[in-house]
Amino acid sequence: MSTAAATPAVTTPVTNPAAPGADPIDALLAAGRTRRRAGPLTASATFGRRAMLKIKHDPKQLVDSAAIPILFTVLFTYLFGGAVSGSTGDYLTSLLPGVLSMSIAIVTMYGGARLAQDVRSGAFDRFRGLPVWRGSFVVGGLLSDAARYLFASAIVVLLGLAMGYRPAGGAPGVLAAVALVIAFGLSLSLLWAVVALLIHDAAVVVSIANAVLMPLSFASNIFVQPSTMPGWLQAVVNVNPLTHVATAARDLMNDTGNTGGAVAWSLAATAALTLLCAPITLRLYGKQE
Numbered sequence: 001m002s003t004a005a006a007t008p009a010v011t012t013p014v015t016n017p018a019a020p021g022a023d024p025i026d027a028l029l030a031a032g033r034t035r036r037r038a039g040p041l042t043a044s045a046t047f048g049r050r051a052m053l054k055i056k057h058d059p060k061q062l063v064d065s066a067a068i069p070i071l072f073t074v075l076f077t078y079l080f081g082g083a084v085s086g087s088t089g090d091y092l093t094s095l096l097p098g099v100l101s102m103s104i105a106i107v108t109m110y111g112g113a114r115l116a117q118d119v120r121s122g123a124f125d126r127f128r129g130l131p132v133w134r135g136s137f138v139v140g141g142l143l144s145d146a147a148r149y150l151f152a153s154a155i156v157v158l159l160g161l162a163m164g165y166r167p168a169g170g171a172p173g174v175l176a177a178v179a180l181v182i183a184f185g186l187s188l189s190l191l192w193a194v195v196a197l198l199i200h201d202a203a204v205v206v207s208i209a210n211a212v213l214m215p216l217s218f219a220s221n222i223f224v225q226p227s228t229m230p231g232w233l234q235a236v237v238n239v240n241p242l243t244h245v246a247t248a249a250r251d252l253m254n255d256t257g258n259t260g261g262a263v264a265w266s267l268a269a270t271a272a273l274t275l276l277c278a279p280i281t282l283r284l285y286g287k288q289e
Helices: 023-029 042-054 060-085 088-107 109-121 121-127 137-160 170-199 202-218 231-239 241-254 259-287
Strands: none
Touching: 042 259, 060 088, 060 137, 088 137, 088 170, 088 202, 088 241, 109 170, 109 202, 137 170, 137 202, 137 231, 137 259, 170 202, 170 241, 170 259, 202 241, 231 241, 241 259
């Protein structure tokens, strides 16, 4: 009598995605959860928050944002105020809006330095691989820059009020001047972003920015009136964008009634820089190896 061979039953093991020691990636795949792609605003806000948190590791960004306006406002007011305008109070009326414009322009370099540091460290490549709108990384950086510029502006205005400055334009004039200067600062941030994506070295970006911004700051009407300068230097001052931004800030804060021309020129310069640098920044962002 023949006996049929028994076929052993094959048991397929069941993997429990929640079991201890399971691979996290396998657990996510087994769970079958559908994750929505972050929108441009959410991604930009996340990158902006990351940039703000980096200040904890590089507090120099905030130190310079506070030290530059304090140093130039106090030093120039009390050393040269009497000689230039006859009294420190009169000089502060002209100096403070100019220092506001100069302070924001100078701290714009740190946005480019931060971007160059991300490119050099490799974080930039990881961010480009995320499933988000590529421009969100650039926009997030601009959001953090705007927060730093607002901080520096508050330092300038509060210091001026403590020193006796009373803006004739009131709160609306001060807010309009701050908004105008911050908008111009953000357009400069895009310029340094282009430099950072080309050079990839934070120290070199800062050096180039200083070499550009320091001459523009002093060859302007921020500290003295151009009428006291030689003719060739007056021509340079008259085409200096910081001159027009400082004039617009003065007109708005002091309610001079001549805000049209300077404000329009400042907005035109801001728009021109933005339209020129934003596409170049995004293009270089996409071409980085």
